[in-house]
Amino acid sequence: LASGTFSEVRQVLNNLPGAEAAHLIESSPPREREILWQLLNQEQETEVLQYLGEEVRVELLRDLPTEELVELIEDLDTDDLADLLQELPEQVTSRVLAGLDAQNRERLEQVMNYPEDTAGGLMNTDVITVRPEITFSVVQRYLRRLGDIPKTTDNLLVVNRKNQFVGVLPLTRVLISDPGTSVREAMITDVEAIPATQDAHEVAKLFERLDLVTAPVVDDNGMLVGRITIDDVVDVIMEEAEHSLMGMAGLDEDEDTFGSVWHTVRRRALWLGINLLTALAASAVISLFEDTLEKVVALAVLMPIVASMGGIAGSQTLTLVIRAMALGQVQAGNTRYLLTKELAVGALNGLLWALVIGATAALWFDDPSLGVIIGCAMILNLVVAAGAGALIPMVMKRMGIDPALAGSVVLTTVTDIVGFMAFLGLATLLYANLVV
Amino acid sequence: LASGTFSEVRQVLNNLPGAEAAHLIESSPPREREILWQLLNQEQETEVLQYLGEEVRVELLRDLPTEELVELIEDLDTDDLADLLQELPEQVTSRVLAGLDAQNRERLEQVMNYPEDTAGGLMNTDVITVRPEITFSVVQRYLRRLGDIPKTTDNLLVVNRKNQFVGVLPLTRVLISDPGTSVREAMITDVEAIPATQDAHEVAKLFERLDLVTAPVVDDNGMLVGRITIDDVVDVIMEEAEHSLMGMAGLDEDEDTFGSVWHTVRRRALWLGINLLTALAASAVISLFEDTLEKVVALAVLMPIVASMGGIAGSQTLTLVIRAMALGQVQAGNTRYLLTKELAVGALNGLLWALVIGATAALWFDDPSLGVIIGCAMILNLVVAAGAGALIPMVMKRMGIDPALAGSVVLTTVTDIVGFMAFLGLATLLYANLVV
Numbered sequence: 092l093a094s095g096t097f098s099e100v101r102q103v104l105n106n107l108p109g110a111e112a113a114h115l116i117e118s119s120p121p122r123e124r125e126i127l128w129q130l131l132n133q134e135q136e137t138e139v140l141q142y143l144g145e146e147v148r149v150e151l152l153r154d155l156p157t158e159e160l161v162e163l164i165e166d167l168d169t170d171d172l173a174d175l176l177q178e179l180p181e182q183v184t185s186r187v188l189a190g191l192d193a194q195n196r197e198r199l200e201q202v203m204n205y206p207e208d209t210a211g212g213l214m215n216t217d218v219i220t221v222r223p224e225i226t227f228s229v230v231q232r233y234l235r236r237l238g239d240i241p242k243t244t245d246n247l248l249v250v251n252r253k254n255q256f257v258g259v260l261p262l263t264r265v266l267i268s269d270p271g272t273s274v275r276e277a278m279i280t281d282v283e284a285i286p287a288t289q290d291a292h293e294v295a296k297l298f299e300r301l302d303l304v305t306a307p308v309v310d311d312n313g314m315l316v317g318r319i320t321i322d323d324v325v326d327v328i329m330e331e332a333e334h335s336l337m338g339m340a341g342l343d344e345d346e347d348t349f350g351s352v353w354h355t356v357r358r359r360a361l362w363l364g365i366n367l368l369t370a371l372a373a374s375a376v377i378s379l380f381e382d383t384l385e386k387v388v389a390l391a392v393l394m395p396i397v398a399s400m401g402g403i404a405g406s407q408t409l410t411l412v413i414r415a416m417a418l419g420q421v422q423a424g425n426t427r428y429l430l431t432k433e434l435a436v437g438a439l440n441g442l443l444w445a446l447v448i449g450a451t452a453a454l455w456f457d458d459p460s461l462g463v464i465i466g467c468a469m470i471l472n473l474v475v476a477a478g479a480g481a482l483i484p485m486v487m488k489r490m491g492i493d494p495a496l497a498g499s500v501v502l503t504t505v506t507d508i509v510g511f512m513a514f515l516g517l518a519t520l521l522y523a524n525l526v527v
Numbered sequence: 528l529a530s531g532t533f534s535e536v537r538q539v540l541n542n543l544p545g546a547e548a549a550h551l552i553e554s555s556p557p558r559e560r561e562i563l564w565q566l567l568n569q570e571q572e573t574e575v576l577q578y579l580g581e582e583v584r585v586e587l588l589r590d591l592p593t594e595e596l597v598e599l600i601e602d603l604d605t606d607d608l609a610d611l612l613q614e615l616p617e618q619v620t621s622r623v624l625a626g627l628d629a630q631n632r633e634r635l636e637q638v639m640n641y642p643e644d645t646a647g648g649l650m651n652t653d654v655i656t657v658r659p660e661i662t663f664s665v666v667q668r669y670l671r672r673l674g675d676i677p678k679t680t681d682n683l684l685v686v687n688r689k690n691q692f693v694g695v696l697p698l699t700r701v702l703i704s705d706p707g708t709s710v711r712e713a714m715i716t717d718v719e720a721i722p723a724t725q726d727a728h729e730v731a732k733l734f735e736r737l738d739l740v741t742a743p744v745v746d747d748n749g750m751l752v753g754r755i756t757i758d759d760v761v762d763v764i765m766e767e768a769e770h771s772l773m774g775m776a777g778l779d780e781d782e783d784t785f786g787s788v789w790h791t792v793r794r795r796a797l798w799l800g801i802n803l804l805t806a807l808a809a810s811a812v813i814s815l816f817e818d819t820l821e822k823v824v825a826l827a828v829l830m831p832i833v834a835s836m837g838g839i840a841g842s843q844t845l846t847l848v849i850r851a852m853a854l855g856q857v858q859a860g861n862t863r864y865l866l867t868k869e870l871a872v873g874a875l876n877g878l879l880w881a882l883v884i885g886a887t888a889a890l891w892f893d894d895p896s897l898g899v900i901i902g903c904a905m906i907l908n909l910v911v912a913a914g915a916g917a918l919i920p921m922v923m924k925r926m927g928i929d930p931a932l933a934g935s936v937v938l939t940t941v942t943d944i945v946g947f948m949a950f951l952g953l954a955t956l957l958y959a960n961l962v963v
Contacts, residue, residue, distance in 0.1 A: 110736035118856040120864045126670060142736065231702060240699040243740055245681060262698055263676040266667060299765070300546035300578065302758040304740055321757050328761065329735070332768030333850065340846040341839070348851040349861065352871045359843055360876055366839045367880060370832040371887070377826045384820075391827035392814045395943070396806040398831070403777070403802045407795055410776040414769065415784040420554040425785065428556045435788045440796055445804060451807070470954040491761055507831070 094225045101130040109138030115145055120349050124151070136413045137163055141171065146347050149178045156185065169215050170323060171421045173202040185197030199317060210294050211287030213327065214317030217241040220250045221274055223257060228270035229289035230260075243320040245304045249278045256307050256315045284309040287316055296419065298324045324356040335413065338495035341365075365500055373398070380515035383522060389456045390518050393465055396448060397514045401472035404440060408433045408480025409502050413494050416484060430481050437477025441470035460521055468514035472506060479505045539567040545574030553583055556785050560587070573599055577607065582783050585614045593619065597626035605652050606759060609638040637752060646730050647723030649763065650744045650753030653677040656686045657710055659693060664706035666696075679756040681740045685714045691752040692720045692743050720745040723750045723752055727763045732855065734760045771849065774931035777801075801936055809834070809943040816893050816951035819958060826954050829901055832884060833950045837908035837942030840876060844869045844916025849930050852920060868915045873913025877906035896957055904950035908942060915941045 101284060104112055104127060112135065116127050124330040131139060140163065152160060152175070160183070164172055171379060176184045176199070188196055198216040205211025208442070216262050219240065221230055230247070234240065246259040257279035268277055285294060297303065308317045333344040336395050341362030347354075377384075413431070415421050421429065445466035453462030483501055484494035540548055542564060548571065552563050564587050567575060576584060576599065588596060588611070596619070600608055612620045612635070624632055634652040655676065657666055666683070670676065682695040686854025696716035702712055720743040721730060733739065734757060744753045773782060777798030783790075813820075813830070820827050848865070851857050857865065881902035889898030919937055920930035 114736070114855070118858060118861055120861065120868075206957050234703050235705075238703060240703060243681075244699060244739075245679075245737065262702060263670075263680060266698060266701060267670050267674060267676060269671075299758075300550070301544075302679065303679075304757065313707075321740065322735075325735055325757075325761060325764065328764060329768070332765070332772070336768070336771050336775070336850065337846060339772070340843045340847060342843055347845060348847055348856055349865065349868070352868055352875070355868070355872045356875045356879075359840070359872065360879060362843070363836060363839060363876055363880055364883075365883060366836060367832070370835045373831055373835075374828050377831070381824050381828065385824045386818050388821045388827075391820050391824075391912075392810050392817065394827075395809055395813070395831060395834070396803070398801060399806045399809075399939075399943075400799060403799060404795070407776045407778055407798070410773060410778060411782060411784055414772065419550070420784055422554060425554055425556065426611075429785065432556075432785070432788055432791070432794055434793045436795065439788070439792045440799055443796060447800075448803065487558055493906075503835075507835075 097130065100127075104130055105132050105135045108462075109135065110142045112511055113118065113142035114137045117144055118349065121150075121351055124349075133163070137167075140164065141167060144177065145174065146350075148175060157186040157190065163185050165191060165195060169198050169202050169217070169317075170213055172199055173212065174207055175501070176203065178206060205287055208291040208362065209321060210285045210289040210308050211316070212293065213291055213294065213319050213323050214287070215241075215320065215323075216317045218248050218307070218315065218318050219244065220248050220254075220315065221260065223249050223251070223273070223275040223278065225274055227265055227268055227272045227274070227277070228272065230265055230268065230274065234265075243305060243322065246307075248307050248315055248318065250315050254315055255313045256281060256309050259307065282307070284313075284315070285319065286311070292331065292417075294319060295324050295327045295331070299328070331417070335417065335495045337492065339410075339499055341496070341500075348434065369500060369504040369507070372504060373511055376508050376511045377515065380519055382510075383515060383519040387461075387518065387522060389452075389461060390515060393452055393461070394511060394514050397465060397468045397472050398507045398510030400444060400469060401476040401510045402503050404437060404473045405476030405480040405502045405506045406499060408437070408477050409484060409494075409498050412481050412484050413498060416488060416494070421485070426485065430478070433477040433481045434474060437473045437475075438470065441473030444473070445469040461518075464517045464521055465514060468517055471513045472510045475509045476502075476506045533566065534773060535588045535788070540566055543570050545571070546578045549575045549578035553580055554785065557586075557787055560785075573603075576600065580783075581610065581614065582786075584611060589615065593626065601627060601631060604637050605634050605753075606649055608635060610643055610646065612639065613643060616923075620940050634685040641723055644727040645723065646721045646725040646727065646744050646755060647680075647752070648732065649727055649759050650723070651677075651756065651759075652753045654684050654743070654751065654754050655680065656690075656751065657696065659685050659687070659709070659711040659714065662703055662706065662885055663704055663708045663713070666701055666710065667706070670701075679693050679741060679758065679784070682742050682743075684751055684754065685710055686751050689752055691749045692745050694718060695743065718743070720749075721748070721755065722919070728767065728853075731760050731763045731767070735764070762924070767853070771853065771931045774929065775846075775935055777932070805936060805940040805943070807936070808940060809947055812944050812947045813951065816955055818948075819951060819955040823897075823899060823954065823958060827887075828949060829888055829897070830947060831952050833901060833904045833908050834943045834946030836880060836884075836905060837912040837946045838939050840873060840909045841912030841916040841938045841942045842935060844873070844913050845920060845930075845934050848917050848920050849934060852930070854926060863919065865947060866914070868918045869913040870910060873909045873911075874906065877909030880909070883904040897954075900953045900957055901950060904946065904953055907949045908946045911945045912924050912938075912942045 116139065118123050119127060124147070164175065167175065176187060177408030191199065201216060202212065202214060244262065246261050248256065249258045249260055251257055258280040259282050260274055260278045264277045287308050287310050298306065304321050306319050307315055308319055310316050330344055337344045337346060343358065346358065412421065448469055449462035451457045452465045479502055482500050487494040487497060552560050552575065555563060594617045600611065602612065612623060625668070627635065637652060638648065638650060680698065682697050684692065685696055687693055694716040695718050696710055696714045700713045721733070723744050723746050734742065739757065741754050741756050743751055744755055746752050773779065779794065782794065848857065884905055885898035885902030888901045889895045915938055920934050923930040923933060
């Protein structure tokens with residue numbers, strides 16, 4: 092990029108598929124992004140816009156004059172448009188809404204009624220509906236007159252006179268059945284429509300379990316309001332996965348890899364600050380045992396081992412339980428089994444590594460009692476780590492805290508404090524008896 | 528479950544949708560799983576089997592007699608069946624193959640030619656093909672005669688006489704176009720078929736970027752061999768996400784939440800063992816400074832803070848870079864920008880928290896030089912952590928090591944060693960001068 096002339100870059104960029112061009116823009120540092128965006132022609136801008144991440148999209152569009160903005164975004168899918176408008180400043184939103192034609196505005200307002208992470212916020216309003224009483228030859232005539240079936244349409248949606256959802260009619264049935272068949276005879280009625288208020292996470296689970304491609308969305312009165320397509324569900328799944336992964340490191344899933352330094356520093360500082368507090372708590376525990384440490388300096392050498400092993404073992408349990416909860420596998424009936432199993436695993440692994448580290452420590456410092464101390468502390472900390480790893484996410488969920496975000500900090504605090512306390516406490520007891 | 532009689536449970540279980548029943552079985556401890564599985568009638572067993580996770584599926588099927596097995600699994604999708612057979616013992620596989628009818632066997636062998644994580648391993652062979660020269664009325668007659676269009680079919684696939692892929696024909700076009708239209712006129716030819724050897728990760732990216740529902744798969748000679756459907760791609764996306772998340776904690780993404788204790792202990796012990804080695808390395812570093820620690824016990828109290836902050840900051844960078852690499856955002860052109868940005872973020876956050884912890888330490892132990900030491904060590908370790916967090920995954924990728932699995936161990940080793948070395952080393956230098 093740096094070496095080519097602008098006109099060359101412009102030509103290449105405008106001939107790329109929209110998704111590729113968007114990918115290129117997202118992989119560039121902020122300044123180059125602006126330049127690349129300026130080089131796009133209008134048609135390509137509309138195309139690229141559909142594929143850009145939310146944060147980058149808002150950044151690029153914020154400063155555009157309203158008219159240009161309206162022109163650019165009116166072809167976006169209703170759900171994308173709704174998400175975008177919710178990110179833009181209030182006065183821009185109202186001006187954009189005023190600039191849209193009546194039909195688009197009505198559709199958009201319907202989607203914007205629902206929060207972004209519900210079925211209503213995910214849906215599109217480009218549904219094709221038919222009545223149960225008509226025959227397939229009428230359906231086919233209707234479709235020919237429409238001339239254009241929206242992308243990712245596998246079913247026509249059947250509604251009654253009140254626009255209430257009654258069933259789906261797969262397009263494949265229209266193709267293979269006799270033209271005299273009525274919609275009522277061929278439609279599938281044991282399909283549950285998704286309530287518009289349902290959580291996006293539940294929607295994704297439903298799509299995954301039933302291998303759906305599209306699903307109808309209804310409001311509280313059973314009226315059809317839109318449909319959800321699998322591509323939007325894939326986005327939900329990917330966002331959730333990123334949330335779990337990034338949350339473990341205290342990052343937001345929208346974190347922009349190539350964002351500016353200053354922005355990034357502020358975002359991450361909070362997490363480091365929280366961690367500093369927990370590290371200070373661990374230090375406070377250590378400082379209780381200053382006298383013992385002064386006498387036996389080997390303790391200072393070995394003490395990080397116990398804390399570190401606890402942290403690792405605990406985070407294995409924590410990760411497993413968080414995943415199982417996300418998959419909906421943890422229920423009242425199996426919680427006790429899961430907890431018992433993890434405690435047993437912790438105890439057995441604690442025993443194994445207690446023997447190894449106990450022997451190592453005893454030989455290294457030529458002090459058998461040191462081996463006993465670190466071994467006992469190890470078993471204790473690994474059992475506590477397993478229990479904490481299993482219980483923390485369950486308790487947090489009940490308290491409405493997101494365990495993917497806060498779980499690992501709390502866990503490390505527990506394993507550090509217990510690790511230091513057990514090791515140095517045992518040492519203090521034992522050496523006090525031996526020395527005195 | 529525990530309270531109900533078997534016959535009650537049997538009735539409920541056999542009337543649940545397959546996906547729900549499978550979910551119930553997966554959420555149960557091993558012994559209950561066996562019982563639940565025994566209670567299913569054969570029809571439901573086939574249904575449930577489709578939705579069970581790989582590890583659980585193999586566990587339940589391993590001990591069945593071959594005939595029963597064949598009967599049970601011959602209705603599975605070809606790709607699922609191929610995956611399953613690859614997990615079963617060799618002699619079972621060959622007996623199952625022998626038990627299948629010729630057409631199924633041929634299809635299956637085609638899929639089993641390709642590794643599970645390639646397009647060929649993901650594909651199904653249930654394609655409907657048409658020739659370019661026929662008209663839509665012939666197509667529609669053909670579909671009516673077939674009577675059954677496989678689930679998730681949005682396109683017919685157009686092939687020439689040699690069975691080479693030439694284009695796709697959306698079913699919607701067949702519906703809305705004049706019956707006299709020929710396939711050639713209406714088909715879409717600027718669709719690229721996926722090579723059977725392509726990596727599953729690349730396939731998923733393609734589906735996500737282009738919002739595909741299905742895609743044709745071809746062999747080296749351009750011959751159509753099958754098609755990939757979005758539901759299998761969703762599974763790939765979810766498995767990859769789990770791999771990243773679980774890998775960070777040293778867990779396998781197939782780890783069975785309700786697996787047996789003994790099995791789990793063995794799986795996790797390795798990871799703890801590796802961690803013990805790195806913790807011992809950190810201890811070895813500390814032991815270099817035993818003399819200094821003996822003189823200034825406050826150092827032992829504070830030293831975990833520097834290491835811990837480095838670990839957190841480093842894992843933020845590491846997670847971000849691993850995600851960016853998975854999304855294909857890291858290229859030769861922007862590596863330097865990314866590294867510079869992360870180093871700058873590390874330095875600025877280092878400076879900020881160095882001031883905070885420096886002041887805290889100086890006040891706590893009433894020793895300004897201790898504040899200076901910990902502050903300097905903090906800045907140094909956070910910059911090193913940022914550099915290591917960015918470089919480790921890049922280097923590992925070039926060496927063919929999976930950074931999601933090994934990245935965090937190596938990173939923590941670096942930040943621990945540098946943290947202890949910097950803090951205790953600086954202290955040794957400074958106190959030696961002050962005391963002597």
